[in-house]
Amino acid sequence: MNINGKTIFFDTPPVITGSAGVVGKKEGEGPLAQDFDAIFEDTTMGQQSFELAESAMLHDAIIRALTNAQESPANVNFILSGDLLDQCMGSAFAIKDLEIPSIGLFGACSTMALSLSVGAMLIDGGADCVVAGTSSHFCSSERQFRFPLEYGGQRPPSAQWTVTGAGSAVLKKEGEGVKISAISIGTICDLGITDANNMGAAMAPAAEKTIYEFLRDSGSKPEDYDLILTGDLGYTGSQLLYELMENEHGIDLRSVHNDCGLMIFNLKEQDVNSGGSGCGCSGSVLCSHILKRMKKGELKKVLFVATGALLSPTSNKQGNPIPSIAHAVLLEA
Amino acid sequence: MNINGKTIFFDTPPVITGSAGVVGKKEGEGPLAQDFDAIFEDTTMGQQSFELAESAMLHDAIIRALTNAQESPANVNFILSGDLLDQCMGSAFAIKDLEIPSIGLFGACSTMALSLSVGAMLIDGGADCVVAGTSSHFCSSERQFRFPLEYGGQRPPSAQWTVTGAGSAVLKKEGEGVKISAISIGTICDLGITDANNMGAAMAPAAEKTIYEFLRDSGSKPEDYDLILTGDLGYTGSQLLYELMENEHGIDLRSVHNDCGLMIFNLKEQDVNSGGSGCGCSGSVLCSHILKRMKKGELKKVLFVATGALLSPTSNKQGNPIPSIAHAVLLEA
Numbered sequence: 001m002n003i004n005g006k007t008i009f010f011d012t013p014p015v016i017t018g019s020a021g022v023v024g025k026k027e028g029e030g031p032l033a034q035d036f037d038a039i040f041e042d043t044t045m046g047q048q049s050f051e052l053a054e055s056a057m058l059h060d061a062i063i064r065a066l067t068n069a070q071e072s073p074a075n076v077n078f079i080l081s082g083d084l085l086d087q088c089m090g091s092a093f094a095i096k097d098l099e100i101p102s103i104g105l106f107g108a109c110s111t112m113a114l115s116l117s118v119g120a121m122l123i124d125g126g127a128d129c130v131v132a133g134t135s136s137h138f139c140s141s142e143r144q145f146r147f148p149l150e151y152g153g154q155r156p157p158s159a160q161w162t163v164t165g166a167g168s169a170v171l172k173k174e175g176e177g178v179k180i181s182a183i184s185i186g187t188i189c190d191l192g193i194t195d196a197n198n199m200g201a202a203m204a205p206a207a208e209k210t211i212y213e214f215l216r217d218s219g220s221k222p223e224d225y226d227l228i229l230t231g232d233l234g235y236t237g238s239q240l241l242y243e244l245m246e247n248e249h250g251i252d253l254r255s256v257h258n259d260c261g262l263m264i265f266n267l268k269e270q271d272v273n274s275g276g277s278g279c280g281c282s283g284s285v286l287c288s289h290i291l292k293r294m295k296k297g298e299l300k301k302v303l304f305v306a307t308g309a310l311l312s313p314t315s316n317k318q319g320n321p322i323p324s325i326a327h328a329v330l331l332e333a
Numbered sequence: 334m335n336i337n338g339k340t341i342f343f344d345t346p347p348v349i350t351g352s353a354g355v356v357g358k359k360e361g362e363g364p365l366a367q368d369f370d371a372i373f374e375d376t377t378m379g380q381q382s383f384e385l386a387e388s389a390m391l392h393d394a395i396i397r398a399l400t401n402a403q404e405s406p407a408n409v410n411f412i413l414s415g416d417l418l419d420q421c422m423g424s425a426f427a428i429k430d431l432e433i434p435s436i437g438l439f440g441a442c443s444t445m446a447l448s449l450s451v452g453a454m455l456i457d458g459g460a461d462c463v464v465a466g467t468s469s470h471f472c473s474s475e476r477q478f479r480f481p482l483e484y485g486g487q488r489p490p491s492a493q494w495t496v497t498g499a500g501s502a503v504l505k506k507e508g509e510g511v512k513i514s515a516i517s518i519g520t521i522c523d524l525g526i527t528d529a530n531n532m533g534a535a536m537a538p539a540a541e542k543t544i545y546e547f548l549r550d551s552g553s554k555p556e557d558y559d560l561i562l563t564g565d566l567g568y569t570g571s572q573l574l575y576e577l578m579e580n581e582h583g584i585d586l587r588s589v590h591n592d593c594g595l596m597i598f599n600l601k602e603q604d605v606n607s608g609g610s611g612c613g614c615s616g617s618v619l620c621s622h623i624l625k626r627m628k629k630g631e632l633k634k635v636l637f638v639a640t641g642a643l644l645s646p647t648s649n650k651q652g653n654p655i656p657s658i659a660h661a662v663l664l665e666a
Binding site for chain 1: 334336339340381382383384410411415417418419420421422423424426428429430431432433434435436437438439440443447451454455457458459460461477516517519520521523524595643644646647648651653656658
């Protein structure tokens with residue numbers, strides 16, 4: 001790896017040789033339906049709890065990604081995954097029977113970018129094959145972070161809808177597929193946001209910081225990319241990101257930016273307020289829709305910046321702010 | 334890195350150039366008191382919650398480790414840390430003002446070995462300087478995983494006492510200090526243990542698996558090490574580990590094995606039942622006592638195997654078993 005500032009460049013970019021994004025029923029009714037590798041009408045996945053349903057979905061995404069990459073679990077050096085649930089329960093139960101050495105990560109909704117970033121560095125350092133993955137489930141998240149589902153609490157306009165879904169990608173040193181040519185691990189930002197129903201506002205400063213530093217370290221401009229893709233700022237957070245980039249750095253992102261939380265749902269028709277969120281949002285959108293478009297040549301250079309609100313219900317109830325982080329992955333077809 | 338089986342060997346072993354282990358009052362009354370870098374009589378650390386007290390302790394350990402390594406936070410490429418609290422709150426609040434790119438990890442009580450392992454691979458891959466760290470706090474853990482402190486529940490003989498403490502280590506490519514010559518990332522084990530008061534039994538099979546695979550991959554025997562150090566199986570888990578190693582592989586570990594959970598407290602006098610546990614147990618014992626003994630030449634070759642029970646209170650209340658994992662780090666003076 002070559003380090004410039006906070007960005008890591010790879011001489012021999014690791015390759016995503018296979019990937020899969022799977023989602024639940026509601027996500028399957030959104031604009032990206034045709035690109036998902038599976039849409040589960042029954043979001044309980046036949047499990048006894050929503051938490052185990054989330055694990056089953058991640059397990060499914062991992063197996064599909066390995067299948068797409070024509071790779072056996074026995075050839076995988078490390079699996080890197082994490083999720084939003086307390087003690088990353090989603091990942092533990094998803095991977096416990098795979099017999100793959102497991103590096104547990106915690107990056108909240110930034111996990112897809114974090115797992116790809118660390119995975120790419122391990123491949124660059126000599127590993128043969130690495131799997132990255134993450135998941136979220138509306139029903140397991142809502143009751144953990146906000147209210148019991150049965151309570152039917154009202155959701156403010158800034159609230160986002162946790163995606164039921166999972167994404168996974170297989171990384172190798174060589175092969176056919178989209179390349180990871182650079183990554184940037186973010187630093188934690190805290191601008192004092194305490195509202196668990198306004199994650200976009202908590203995460204926008206982290207996205208601004210990581211995007212700005214990546215552009216600076218790589219000497220590039222927004223126009224150099226086909227897409228700068230955040231996940232998951234939603235509508236509120238995306239607007240704040242535009243303001244921050246313009247006011248702090250004089251950079252206009254509008255023409256080249258999109259957000260996984262805005263893409264996965266039809267905001268007006270699907271009643272999701274500010275858009276999608278959750279590890280599974282950027283995970284499923286990247287690992288299906290985006291990587292498929294890149295393979296077709298519709299997108300050539302994508303800067304994927306997944307954002308995570310490091311929200312702990314304990315900390316939040318104690319009145320503490322929500323620290324946030326964003327990690328960047330430069331994808332090239 | 335050179336990979337043999339599940340073990341990674343380093344041609345140029347990364348070096349621990351500085352480290353620190355800090356603990357609370359009770360740990361400071363135990364047998365290792367003189368080796369800790371700090372003992373905090375007031376385990377609230379002047380904070381408003383036990384969770385923030387844990388963060389303050391980890392922050393302290395990180396700053397002490399950097400000071401011992403004579404390293405500025407500005408020179409650190411990545412900080413790798415995690416803890417037992419929901420959404421790794423301990424780490425998020427400990428490092429949020431350090432401005433260091435942050436890789437959040439989740440490995441429960443295996444986090445010290447996980448952070449050293451991933452850190453060593455990143456150094457081997459080209460990073461200049463990495464900080465690893467972890468923490469736990471009796472008061473934040475008990476109320477999250479078991480009962481409110483005020484309840485004063487009885488503790489069965491197999492229960493362990495969560496250590497109030499933190500450990501941190503600075504890794505570099507070159508320099509003076511203990512070397513990490515190999516690591517092994519564990520796979521998740523699940524033998525169906527569901528008792529949150531018997532973590533030793535849940536973790537012993539993971540320790541057995543990782544130790545056996547490390548010995549196999551490195552072609553070594555227990556006698557080749559000055560110490561095989563698990564953390565934190567406690568008394569119950571250590572006895573089970575001996576049985577498993579003997580019955581499954583015909584290997585007797587007794588003469589060369591010790592456990593951080595058995596070392597940090599005087600089990601009989603300090604009323605801790607089966608011994609210490611928590612990320613901060615192996616973190617503080619390794620980063621102070623063990624590394625100091627290695628520097629003095631009292632120990633030359635130590636296989637550090639931190640074990641983690643991936644216990645989620647949600648999952649546990651739903652009746653699910655406790656998946657466990659163990660990661661190994663070969664330390665050489």
